[in-house]
Amino acid sequence: MKKYGKALIPIIACALMIQYGAAQNPIIRNQFSADPSARVFGNRVYIYPSHDILAAPGKGRVGWFCMEDYHVFSSEDLVNWTDHGMIVQQNAVPWVRPNSYSMWAPDCIERNGKYYFYFPTSPKDTAAYGRGFTVGVAIADKPEGPFVPEPTPIKGVRGIDPNVFIDKDGQAYLYWSAGNIYVARLKRNMLELDSEPQIVADLPSKGLKEGPYLFERNGIYYMTYPHVENKTERLEYATGSSPLGPFKVSGVIMDESPTGCWTNHHSVLQYKNQWYLFYHHNDYSPAFDKARSVRADSLFFEADGSIRKVIPTLRGIGIMPATQQIQIDRYSRLSETGVTVSFLDTLDKFSGWKAVFTQPGAWLQFNTVDLGKKALRSIAVRARAAEGSVLRIHADGVSGQLIAEVKIPAKGDWDTFKMPAQKLPTGIHNLVIESKGRAVEVDWMMFQ
Ligand code: FUB
Numbered sequence: 361m362k363k364y365g366k367a368l369i370p371i372i373a374c375a376l377m378i379q380y381g382a383a384q385n386p387i388i389r390n391q392f393s394a395d396p397s398a399r400v401f402g403n404r405v406y407i408y409p410s411h412d413i414l415a416a417p418g419k420g421r422v423g424w425f426c427m428e429d430y431h432v433f434s435s436e437d438l439v440n441w442t443d444h445g446m447i448v449q450q451n452a453v454p455w456v457r458p459n460s461y462s463m464w465a466p467d468c469i470e471r472n473g474k475y476y477f478y479f480p481t482s483p484k485d486t487a488a489y490g491r492g493f494t495v496g497v498a499i500a501d502k503p504e505g506p507f508v509p510e511p512t513p514i515k516g517v518r519g520i521d522p523n524v525f526i527d528k529d530g531q532a533y534l535y536w537s538a539g540n541i542y543v544a545r546l547k548r549n550m551l552e553l554d555s556e557p558q559i560v561a562d563l564p565s566k567g568l569k570e571g572p573y574l575f576e577r578n579g580i581y582y583m584t585y586p587h588v589e590n591k592t593e594r595l596e597y598a599t600g601s602s603p604l605g606p607f608k609v610s611g612v613i614m615d616e617s618p619t620g621c622w623t624n625h626h627s628v629l630q631y632k633n634q635w636y637l638f639y640h641h642n643d644y645s646p647a648f649d650k651a652r653s654v655r656a657d658s659l660f661f662e663a664d665g666s667i668r669k670v671i672p673t674l675r676g677i678g679i680m681p682a683t684q685q686i687q688i689d690r691y692s693r694l695s696e697t698g699v700t701v702s703f704l705d706t707l708d709k710f711s712g713w714k715a716v717f718t719q720p721g722a723w724l725q726f727n728t729v730d731l732g733k734k735a736l737r738s739i740a741v742r743a744r745a746a747e748g749s750v751l752r753i754h755a756d757g758v759s760g761q762l763i764a765e766v767k768i769p770a771k772g773d774w775d776t777f778k779m780p781a782q783k784l785p786t787g788i789h790n791l792v793i794e795s796k797g798r799a800v801e802v803d804w805m806m807f808q
Contacts, residue, residue: 383439383678384690386643386653389710390443391431394652395465395571395625396638397523401475401503405631407433407441407638408468408477412651413461420461425650427463430479432504438631438656438678444504448479453496453509457484464493465571465625468503469524469550471532475500476550477507478522480536489513495522495536497551516544516553521625524550525574525603533603535560537570541585543604561606563598564589571625574603580665583607586624592616593624595639597667613659614670617641621649628659635659636677637670644709675727679788682731685742685804688793689713691724695758698722699795704803715802717749717795723758727790731807735786739764740778742803746770749797753781753805755789763791768800781807 382389392412399406413426420426429449435441450456450463460482468477477498483489495517498507519538524546526532532546534553541563545554560583563569567588575582581600586593595614598607617624619641626639637659645651656677660668674690689701689712698719705711715724741751745768753764764781784807793805 377445378443379440380443382441383676383680384687385655385657385672385674385676386641387441387656387676388433388443388654389712391710392644392651393431393433393654394623394640395521396627396640396654396656397465397467397573398627398629398636398638398656399468399470399503400629400631401470404434404436404503405438405629406468406503407654408466409433409640409654410463410465414651415461419459423650425464426461428459428461430463430466430477432468434504435678438636439680439684447500447505447507448477448498448509450481453481453498454511455483455485455489455496455513457482462493465521467523467627469526469532470503471526471550473501474550475503475505475507476524478524478534480520480522483513490518492518493520493538494518495520495534510551514551514553516557521571523572523574525576527576527603531603533574535572535574535583537572537585539568541569541572541583558604560604562609563587563607564596564609568593573627575628576603577630577661578665581605581607582628582667584613584626584628586626590616592620592622595624595626595637595670599665611666612669613637613667614639614672618672619643619646619649621652623649623652635661639672641672678728680726680729682729682736682807685806686726686729686791687712687804688724688726688802689715690726691715692727692790693725695722695724699724712803715793717800717802718798720796720798721794723792723794725758725790725792728788729791730788731784731786733786735784736807737780737784738778738808739766739781739805740776740808741766741768741805742774742776743768744772744774744801745797746772746799747797749795749800751800751802751805752794752796754792754794755785756792757790758792758794760792761785766805768797774803778808 393409395410415426466479496513498509600607699722
C-alpha cells in the first residue's frame with residue numbers, strides 16, 4: 361500500500377484534546393457536528409461526525425453545507441466526551457479539490473487492528489473520478505488516529521455517505537448513496553471494490569434516500585436510511601436476510617425533525633447491553649439547518665425484532681454523576697406551565713441554555729442522576745433572580761422526597777449559590793427542581 365504520509369503528521373500531532381461532560385443533547389458541545397457514525401472500539405464509543413462550519417465570502421458557499429475537516433470524539437461513560445481533534449483536512453488529501461468544503465458524512469471501521477476512515481468529497485481530477493462526489497479512505501493504527509489518507513479515492517464509487525459493514529464470514533460491504541442506495545463487496549484490503557455496484561432493493565422507489573447504515577442483530581440485517589417521504593428526512597429501516605438484500609421496508613425509526621432540520625443522518629450501535637441511535641438536529645442553529653449538532657437517544661427492539669420509534673429527547677443518554685454540572689434545561693419532563701428554556705447568550709449559542717421559571721410551583725425533572733454510594737453534603741446552583749426565590753430539589757417526582765432547598769436572593773447577576781444538604785439519598789434518582797418564585801433563571805446544579 362502506498363502511503364501519502366508525512367504531510368499530515370504535524371497537523372495531527374498538534375491536535376488538541378478537549379474533554380467535557382455532556383450526557384445531554386446535543387452531545388457535541390464545542391462545535392457544530394452532523395452525520396454521526398458511532399462505533400464501539402475497545403471499551404469506548406467513538407463518534408466520527410461531519411463538521412459543519414459557517415461559510416463566508418471566499419470560504420464555501422453561503423447558505424449551504426460548508427465542511428472542511430473531520431474530528432473524532434470518544435467516551436467511556438456516554439457522559440464525558442473527548443474531542444481528539446482534527447483527523448483529516450480537505451487540503452491535506454492529495455486528490456481532493458482544494459477548498460471545496462465538501463467533506464460530507466463519513467464512517468470508520470476496524471479490521472485486523474487498522475482503522476479505515478471512509479469519507480465522501482469532491483475530487484479535483486474530474487476526468488478521472490467524475491464530477492460530484494467520490495469516496496476516499498484514510499487509515500490509522502488507533503481509532504483516534506493519526507489517519508493517513510490514501511493517494512487516490514476508491515475506484516468505481518460515485519456518490520456520498522459511505523457506510524461499511526463486515527459480516528460474520530469476514531466479507532466487507534460498502535454502501536453509499538446517490539439518490540438511491542448502492543452496495544458493492546469490498547476486497548479484504550478494504551480499499552477496492554470487489555463487485556459491480558448494485559442498487560439496494562427493495563427500498564422506497566420515490567423520495568430521496570441517503571445516509572445508509574447497515575447492522576445485523578439476531579440474524580436480521582437492518583438497512584437503515586434517511587428518506588424524504590414527505591418534505592424533510594425521516595429515519596426509516598428495512599430488513600432482510602443478507603447484507604445485499606433484498607430488503608423489506610419495515611418502519612420509521614425517527615420522525616421528521618421537530619425543529620425543521622431538513623436532513624437527519626444516523627448510526628445505530630449496542631454498547632454495554634443497550635442500543636443507541638446517534639443522529640443530528642440543529643439545536644445550536646435554529647434558524648439555519650446546515651449547522652447541525654449530534655445527539656443520541658436509547659433505542660429499543662420489540663420481541664419480533666422490529667424497532668420501536670425513537671422520540672428525540674433533550675435528556676439524551678448516560679447516567680449523570682451528581683458531582684458534575686447537571687444542565688437541567690435538558691430536562692426529561694417539565695410542568696405544564698411556568699417554565700421555559702432559552703439560550704443563555706443568543707450571541708454565543710455554544711454557551712448553552714437556561715431554564716426560566718416564571719410561576720411558583722413550576723418544575724423540571726432530570727432523570728438518572730447518580731448521587732453516589734455515600735451521601736453527598738451540599739448542593740450548588742448557578743442561577744439569578746429578579747425577585748428572591750427558593751429552589752426546592754426533590755428526588756423521584758415533584759411530590760417525592762425534598763432533598764435540598766436553595767435560596768436565590770434578588771440580585772440580578774448570575775452567581776453560584778451553595779447550601780448544605782441533609783439526608784441526601786444515594787444511588788440513581790430522577791431529580792426535580794421546583795421554583796417557589798416567579799422570576800428565576802437556572803443554568804445548572806451540582807452536588808458536592
Ligand atoms: O452532511 C452533508 C450531507 O447532509 C450528508 O452527507 C447527508 O447525509 C446529509 O446529512
